[in-house]
Amino acid sequence: MQIKLEWHYQNQTGNTLKSFLKQHGISHRMFLSLRSDGEFTVNHKPITTNVKLQPNDLVQVTLPDETSDPNVPVSERPIDVVYEDANWLVVNKPAGLTSVPGPTNRTDTLVNRIKGHLVAEGSRDLRPHLITRLDRFTSGIVLVAKHRIANSFANQQVMNHAIDKRYLALVQGHLNHSHGIIDFPIGKDEGEVKRRRMADGQPAKTECWVLQTFERFSEVELQLHTGRTHQIRVHLSAIGHPLLGDQLYDGPLDEEIDRQALHASSIKFYDTFQSQFVSFEVPMPSDMQALIEKGAKK
16 A cells, blocks of 8 residues: 655745655755655646645645665564554664674574565565664664655654653662763774764763652663663763663672563654644553562662
């Protein structure tokens, strides 16, 4: 089934088809691409040029199928679907599952499983676009765009830092303040995997709230205001409160968790197709919850 989007023109600023579509997230580059392999109609009549629109005109865009990438095999292993419609897929990724194919795993990553999910439901758009990605051992919510225009809408929000992403984490020790902002650039040396505080690195900003404290660790909520690789892990380690189980960033390894105690718990973004904000959340996984219950008993 092809994706078809439609809007009514109601005297918005700019009355050409191209300027109207730009207001709806279709860039000049995408406009040119869709002219060659998609279809524009105004009042159900095919349009090949940049026409002027009249009040109440119905503008429709039909997207061509995004064909399967032969280098991304289908995995039939299940995914935990939180929400799905024609434009978006929200999934709850388990800890231990890699987000995208890479040199060490090309056959059973989240992308492979999503592709299998799309094949099983008969979709012909088989190139899922991951808007948010998580480290292999970070669990939680991932937003996926199911076609190119949804991807364009979401990436504009990513660039404008307009997607609200929240995380739950268990960190070593007790923080000095119940609320604060960690704001310093991070980067990495050439050939290194580990990131660190770096004067000429990328700007990075993380907001932190303490939810509860236990004898040896604290539960915190975190909001990303930027999206750098390993940002939360680097920031927390640098202020002396690394994630429990985070071996790479010097987190304690004696708290009965075999991965960094980090979980993407919620996401909120503007759904252009519904013209409203939407939000989704997923519960804390059992390994982190077990630590909290154990800590509460001490």
